[in-house]
Amino acid sequence: MTPPKISDALIILPGRYRTLWEIPVVMLILTLIAAFTANAYWISTLTSALAIALAARGIGVLYGLLGLVSLCQFALIGVGGWTMLRLGHGTGLPFELNVLLAGVVAAAVGVVWGAPALKLKGLYLALVTLMLAGAYQVVISATGFPDGGQGWLGRADAIQRLMLERPVVAQNSTRYLIYCAAWATLGFMAAEWLRLAKPGRAWAMIRKDDRAAMSAGVNLLVYKIIAFAFAGFLAGVGGALLAGSVGQLDGRAFAASESLSLFALSVVAGVYNWYGALIAGLLLRAVPSLLTDFEINGYAAIVFYGTALLHAIITAPRGIAGQISGLITRIKALLGRKTPPRQATRQEDS
Amino acid sequence: MIRIENLTVQFGAVKPLDDLNVELDAKICGLIGPNGAGKTTLLNVLSGFITPKAGRVDVDGTDLLSLSPVRRVDLGLRRSFQTEQVVEDLSVYDNVLALLDHLGVARAEARRQVSKALHFVGLDREAHRMGAELNLYQRRMLEIARGLVGAPRLLLFDEPGAGMTESEGETLRETLLAIPDEFGPQILLIDHDVELILATCSKTLVLDFGQFLTYGPTADVLAEDIVKRAYLGVDV
Numbered sequence: 001m002t003p004p005k006i007s008d009a010l011i012i013l014p015g016r017y018r019t020l021w022e023i024p025v026v027m028l029i030l031t032l033i034a035a036f037t038a039n040a041y042w043i044s045t046l047t048s049a050l051a052i053a054l055a056a057r058g059i060g061v062l063y064g065l066l067g068l069v070s071l072c073q074f075a076l077i078g079v080g081g082w083t084m085l086r087l088g089h090g091t092g093l094p095f096e097l098n099v100l101l102a103g104v105v106a107a108a109v110g111v112v113w114g115a116p117a118l119k120l121k122g123l124y125l126a127l128v129t130l131m132l133a134g135a136y137q138v139v140i141s142a143t144g145f146p147d148g149g150q151g152w153l154g155r156a157d158a159i160q161r162l163m164l165e166r167p168v169v170a171q172n173s174t175r176y177l178i179y180c181a182a183w184a185t186l187g188f189m190a191a192e193w194l195r196l197a198k199p200g201r202a203w204a205m206i207r208k209d210d211r212a213a214m215s216a217g218v219n220l221l222v223y224k225i226i227a228f229a230f231a232g233f234l235a236g237v238g239g240a241l242l243a244g245s246v247g248q249l250d251g252r253a254f255a256a257s258e259s260l261s262l263f264a265l266s267v268v269a270g271v272y273n274w275y276g277a278l279i280a281g282l283l284l285r286a287v288p289s290l291l292t293d294f295e296i297n298g299y300a301a302i303v304f305y306g307t308a309l310l311h312a313i314i315t316a317p318r319g320i321a322g323q324i325s326g327l328i329t330r331i332k333a334l335l336g337r338k339t340p341p342r343q344a345t346r347q348e349d350s
Numbered sequence: 351m352i353r354i355e356n357l358t359v360q361f362g363a364v365k366p367l368d369d370l371n372v373e374l375d376a377k378i379c380g381l382i383g384p385n386g387a388g389k390t391t392l393l394n395v396l397s398g399f400i401t402p403k404a405g406r407v408d409v410d411g412t413d414l415l416s417l418s419p420v421r422r423v424d425l426g427l428r429r430s431f432q433t434e435q436v437v438e439d440l441s442v443y444d445n446v447l448a449l450l451d452h453l454g455v456a457r458a459e460a461r462r463q464v465s466k467a468l469h470f471v472g473l474d475r476e477a478h479r480m481g482a483e484l485n486l487y488q489r490r491m492l493e494i495a496r497g498l499v500g501a502p503r504l505l506l507f508d509e510p511g512a513g514m515t516e517s518e519g520e521t522l523r524e525t526l527l528a529i530p531d532e533f534g535p536q537i538l539l540i541d542h543d544v545e546l547i548l549a550t551c552s553k554t555l556v557l558d559f560g561q562f563l564t565y566g567p568t569a570d571v572l573a574e575d576i577v578k579r580a581y582l583g584v585d586v
Contacts, residue, residue: 004528007469010461011477013443201448204437211399212435216496217423217452272439 017196023188023274030278031181035174043173045289046282047245050180052077053281054187054238056266057274058110058231061191063263064271065200066227067207068117069126073235074259075136076113080106080239081249085146086154088164088243095167095244099183102240103233110232117224133256145249163247180241187234188274199226261305268308270319279320283308351375352396352504352538357405359391359560366391367402368560377530378537380551380568382544384580388560389540390432393506396538397429398422409504424453426503426535430493430510438482442473445481446496453500460499467495470532471525487518494525502535509541519546526550548572556580 034046055073062068083102087093093101116128146154148162156162170179194200202223205213210220243249265283270276283305288298316323352374359367366388381389394400396407398419407414412425428449437445446467450460468474471491476484484492490510497505511522527550529537541547547554547568554571556563558580564571571577 004470004525004532005472006532007466007474008462009465009469009474011443011465011468011474013441013478198451201437201440201444201451204440204444205448208437209431209435211397212431214399214419215397215423215429215431215435216449217420218448219420219452 020189020192023192024185027181027185031178035178040173043177045285047177047180048242049281049285050184051238051242051245052284053277054184055235056262056280057188057191057277058234059263059266060271060277061227062231065195065203071126071130071259071263072113072133073231074262075133075254076106076110076232076235077239077242078136078140078254079109080236081243082145084240084243085164085249089146089148089154089162099237099240103236106236106239107229107233110228111225114228117228118221130256133259137254137256140251140254144251147248164243166244176245183237183241187237192274194230199223203227264305264309268312268319270321272318273321273325276319276321351410353408355406357407358403359395359400360403366560370562372555372562372565374538374555376551376553378526378539378551380547380554381538381540382547382554383557387557389557390508393508396506426501428497428502429506430497430508432508434489434493436481436484436489436492438480440481442479442481442492443477445492446499449496450499455500463499467498470498471495486513498533502533505535505537507537507539511541511543511546523549544572
């Protein structure tokens with residue numbers, strides 16, 4: 001055992017923000033591969049997957065970092081999509097500004113919907129948020145998404161329905177895929193920065209224990225609101241990008257069951273690593289497309305999701321991304337790249 | 351100094367603390383008593399997790415009960431729990447830094463304080479490791495390190511030596527004894543290890559069924575018949 005000792009040496013940790021810079025590199029490589037190899041059908045599928053991956057990253061923040069189960073994140077994609085279509089058809093604002101505004105509106109709704117989390121946890125929070133997703137399904141089925149019409153709801157008749165214009169820099173599908181990848185990269189980087197910085201440490205403390213967090217000076221209310229706002233923002237941006245991809249949105253695509261599937265697949269893919277969100281988006285969109293390629297009904301994907309969730313809960317609680325991360329760690333250990341912290345004098349540090 | 355006046359905590363018909371009056375003036379103060387004596391309840395009152403039915407608690411002249419738990423951290427109150435609360439997926443360094451995040455400490459100063467605290471408890475070489483990789487002794491020492499940053503004024507340690515081996519307990523003693531001189535705070539220490547209390551605490555408060563039993567120099571307190579009967583289960 002080491003007796004107490006006083007030292008002025010500062011501790012230096014290697015590679016603290018390394019993962020932050022891995023994200024754009026990995027995303028660039030994957031996007032270029034997709035852009036140069038995928039056909040039109042798969043370009044469209046991967047674009048949707050990227051949009052949904054942003055919402056999945058929000059689930060990663062809420063569940064992976066804070067331990068809160070929110071089952072209304074797909075509905076927040078819908079909120080972002082609605083806002084994007086309404087602003088896109090009703091104002092002359094630039095596409096990018098509309099995407100940000102869609103994120104802000106979804107963040108505000110996310111905070112309101114997340115309000116029960118200030119008192120509830122676990123099953124009860126899950127049930128309340130699922131009911132909110134159900135309520136959204138009812139409302140959006142009745143009102144539909146804006147499609148260039150007049151009035152607050154922006155609904156047109158069947159003949160005059162308009163498609164949302166894509167941004168000038170991304171008019172064709174391949175460019176729009178790259179455009180969405182850029183947004184997703186920024187979203188993933190923002191989430192990773194939050195994880196590595198002060199909010200991430202506060203969220204980890206809250207997940208460990210409310211009282212321990214308060215004993216560390218963490219304001220539970222503030223940090224839960226930040227988490228719900230950020231998760232809502234990511235979902236809203238995802239919804240806006242989805243609206244831009246398809247041009248119109250269908251209320252039937254935003255059933256409460258989609259929020260359940262998104263949460264389940266986020267767990268399967270892994271909520272503790274940024275690329276888990278990417279895998280979740282791919283699972284939700286690519287698996288049905290793959291089944292269709294093999295002339296199997298896309299709804300059979302639900303059976304796959306259930307089986308994968310069961311598998312993840314029993315054998316891989318950190319998900320597919322966690323298994324990939326473990327593999328990378330083992331390879332690095334084999335290559336002898338694990339770097340211990342080093343000591344530095346104050347002079348060296350300055 | 352902690353001044354407690356007429357402190358009463360009541361849950362229904364049960365009074366875990368009943369009209370407690372005491373001035374804890376020792377730099378390292380022990381808090382002992384049999385199970386259910388109200389030791390942890392007193393720590394929870396001091397931390398702000400339990401609102402007492404009546405009474406007043408002053409720490410160095412500040413009315414503690416008027417402050418929220420988070421504001422008490424600003425004041426310099428630090429706390430460890432019976433069940434260790436190391437965050438498994440934060441590094442050792444970040445486990446300590448997490449406390450300074452909310453105290454408005456500049457980054458360079460935060461780094462200096464975290465480094466000093468980790469050196470002090472002997473975890474400087476483990477700074478990069480995740481909380482999940484630590485053994486029980488290291489987790490307990492990490493909780494102590496967390497209490498040493500951000501100008502602490504009062505450390506509340508709830509059984510920090512639980513589960514430690516003899517040699518680990520010896521290091522814990524040396525560490526606790528060195529804290530007041532190096533970091534300045536008063537320590538209120540709960541532990542069932544009477545030897546640890548005797549070795550580290552100049553004075554000790556004894557509670558029994560939520561009531562004050564005695565307070566004074568630790569050796570004298572442990573020698574009192576009333577304490578032996580209530581706490582040590584010795585017939586006198």
